[in-house]
Amino acid sequence: MRVLIIEDERVMAAEMEAFLRKVYQCDLAYTARQGLEKIEENAYDFILLDLGLPDKDGLHLLQEAKKNCPDAACIILTARGQLEDRIRGLDLGADDYLAKPFSLLELQSRMQAISRRKYGLKDAVIPLADFQVDLQKRIVYFEAEEIELSRKEFDLLSYLLLHKNRPLTRMQLSEHIWGNYAGDDYDSNYIDVHIKNIRKKLSAFASVEWLQTIRNVGYKVKI
Template structure:
């Protein structure tokens, strides 16, 4: 998944980026309100980690403007502000959660996982798909209780399709979700096609994969 880190403290932004990268998130950093606005207008992120005290403006104003522009990303406010009014203001503007600084990185990750489950209507971290089950918390695909060996990117493609079950995702949507912002000129649909081919080969050794559909001229869909 892709994450926009809106944070002007360089050390914290770097720590967040390293931690989330190690959890297989694709991260982009914005250190000002202006840069955050530009990134949000340009890229469809999955998460926004938003500091409120930015050098050129208030993070709440960035959030309000983004929501007016129909921001789809989940937003977690990360701030040193302790006033209840700020927390209420952020949540009422559409933030999904709020963490006061200093905070634990594992707690942040747990909250991101919880938001993902809520957004996709999941009641537990394991999702059945065909004869398989997807363990979202531990990033594993299981068949008959045994792990099916997938590469990091193969898992990312499959999990995003599963989370968006019964919805057609284009190759560009899948590519941006996994690799982050790509210009149209740099887009190559072969990236996704190769991963889908590998997934079908690996999964097909265990069970049918009829649920992993190619929608000609559009993209791919997991049908359940």
């Protein structure tokens, strides 16, 4: 899949590319003009669009992109934090919206969710050792048996699965699950409670050794 990253902060663009290039083929554009050129030349599956571009308003670019690449999924990235930006962006046909600073893991998870929505159910059921995870129906199966997980437990497991073989910190996990409630952050420890529950529920059926604890750091799904 081909991704166009339109982002004027070069360092940021480079980090996004470094992270995404393992899965996607990435092109970079640092200005709206470059972005438009790229959109005209190539067909993209994803356009990651920063709204604060130096030469043109990002929302305007979004309209252009929708004309040239109607199939591309657009995710708006912005640090301006304006509520109207989000509403207008989604009105103009953006598929999702991420406020900076965002986690690269979160970005990838959103992209996958859009893929599932847009391109059918191909990878909706993912094998996880002896289990199957149906991301569409949000159910974990052992053979034909449904295993009941709470909403948060399922979110956690599918996030770990999506980023399998990578250590995810408690903070990254809690940010995904509880989002960014401004105020106080002491959620990280509660991740442990959920992981414990997941292990308990799944180990009744088969081994859960693939769900590894990385001491003092977080968790990892190793398969």
